[in-house]
Amino acid sequence: MAEPVTATVPAAPVARPGRLRWNGALIAGTLLLVVTGVVVTIASLTMLESAEGLSPDVAQPASAAHWLGTDDFGRDLLARALVGAQASLLMALAATAISMTAGVLIGTAIWTAPRRIREFALRIVEITVSYPELLVAVVLAAILGAGRWQLVLAVALANIPATARLAANLSGAIHQRDFVTTARLTGVPRRALIGRHLLPNMAEPLLIQLAASFSTGLVAMSALSFVGLGVQTPDYDLGRLLADALPAIYSRPLEVVGPTLLILLLSIGAMLVGDGLAAAADPRVTRRAPSTPRPPVTTRPAREQDSSASPATVEVRDLVVRRADGTPLVHGVSFDIGRGEILGVVGESGSGKSLTALSLSRLLPEGLTAEASRLRIAGTDLLGRPTRRELADAVAMIYQDPGTTFNPALRMGSQLTEVLRVHRGKSPREAREIITGLLEDVHIVDPPRLLRSHPYELSGGMRQRAMIAAALAARPSLLIADEPTTALDVTVAAGILRELARIRDETDTATLFISHDLGVVEELCDRVLVMKDGVIVEELSREQLRSGEVTEPYTRMLLESVPRLSATPGVGA
């Protein structure tokens, strides 16, 4: 690895991405493994004589001198268990090392190979994975014959396919990333591509796999030795010791305690480490989620009793969205949307515009909570507990990416009529008729054909039109459109904007239109809120925005950042 630039390196360690976050399971597992490992190693250095030397103290029960008693040859059973555990430990480590190295090499090499070889190798790996590991190990051990190294090899080979498949899947995903493409184009050699770009980005899942294959390997080897396919007398490991203890289980039951306990300690330790690593690799586990998705909202008394006469469809007062740790992301936002009005909310990433919209549809991501002194949509109080049906009547949403809003496995017909069938209790035929009319309204040429299609057969623009039709089917009071044109081509986007304007003109649905694109907002919205860092910094009418009458420096900066066509056809440059 290249060294960091010298001289100016700060004394404090640089925060690395994905730094190990210690957790309970990881600490317990590591402690268990380390303590057992140390005890076993010390024992194998100091207690070898009492474990293997014959003595006159034959078949003794537990005593101060022999904690677990002795066997028929006068050997101390505790010493034997500990020394045997060292053999098992080393064998499991060797098998894990072999299977991980081979598996990772195969898995990553597959992705640097030409396509035909890759496809072939991936199929082979998938086929081998389908055989149970223990079964493969039994067969291999039987073929290779009994003995320590044969056992290690059998278990290692049996474990390779699982690791190889994991490594192949992981490196396949990393191969899609641009930095790998750039590195290949630059001429980075294959070994460096693997060492520099693939392996470091697969570290966490592979560490988890490492812990798991150690644990399963240890158990598998003990099992094989126990049934006589592994280590043979006079050598011994934990499985062999168990097998030796079995004939005398009624006369000397204490003899099985040592090996059993050690197998348990080592495998549980490894399992805990694996679990702990998995948890540490997943940032969501360490973040504490609130017990209820939405705790009681602040019951500040409404400041003015103007609700009865209010013409506004949507009323939002003092909306605060917080993270689980209490950090506010939206700081007390208040606004109204009138009947048949399109309110635009613009802002850059992180401005809180989407969170504001999601609080209205009660779809905030897990871990976020919303509070407000008033949150109403056309008579539905969102601060109470609106039923799903009330919510469906009040709000409908159009999302940014029409490619992921529909279930690819279902035909459009069943997805588009769902709201009508489930919430409105319409018969399938009625629902179909209503939706056909709505699809015609949004200028879909052949609605019956669209209803028969699967989402992938439609273009992005058609899917977005269908989405709008479905949103309107429930006759919502509020339509939330979250960046509905961002993923679309300009010519298609222009059509969608015309539809939204038509909806405003023909129905009295209020629209909350979220966008980062001032050009789009300027064209469509009646009123615009500019948000920055969770605060509304400015409210503008469309005319003010068009003529550039803005007072906030931030809004001005945004306006000036929008690249605009300076030349217009027919006007002259």
Add this chain to the structure above:
Amino acid sequence: MTAEGLAVEDLTVRFGRGARATTALDGVSVTVPAGHTVGLVGESGSGKSTLAKAILGIVPAESGRVLLDGTDVSGLGRHERRAFLRRVQLIPQDPYSSLNPRRTIAQTLAEALDPAWARVRGHTDAITSALEEVALPADAAQRYPHEFSGGQRQRIAIARALITRPEVVIADEITSALDVSVQAEVLRLLARLRRELDLTMLFISHNLAVVEQVSDEVVVLRHGHVVEAGTAGDVFTAPASGYTRALLAAVPGRREEGAPLT
């Protein structure tokens, strides 16, 4: 005639085989003269990114030629091909996927200079000046990608492409993943680099206004065909093709003539 710069002649790219084959590029010719920036505009599926990939050899061309300074690059051997890939650099679209999260910026930049070993030592000066060029402080070198914003990451990607002093830069939608204010900042940076380094650039974007801002010449692509090509002024003020006119008309929020930004 051996034109300086990059030229694509009659390039055809097809995906798939037999009846299910789709033609991504159909006899496309584009010339990027040395020192010029050519904007490549088109909607999704027009083949703009495929053209970039075909130039770099990521997707195979069925017919046609790619010429760098008059030399056909298709028949190059291993070494010459590698040299070609150093002379033509790609800046990818997504700044979150174009930098390896486990490597410092210095290591990433060093790899562009020294693909085999990526040793930072010995390239410190080049790295510092590359970062300076894109207006990032020298201490950015020891940091990791996650410590930077999207705009800063895109600057790093630009620095990475420019550090080898390429003759041609292919910028594939490099501002589409950015906020408008950050996009403006990156465009200003590009404008400065074009002046200072006399860049030869193929600038691919779906955003007409962005293309107008950075390009000398513009090529409009639709369904794998070039529908219009010419100087930026001509294409935007007097578009010859109906499709270009439709594209221009669809751009939202065009400011009325002379409306002041007070």
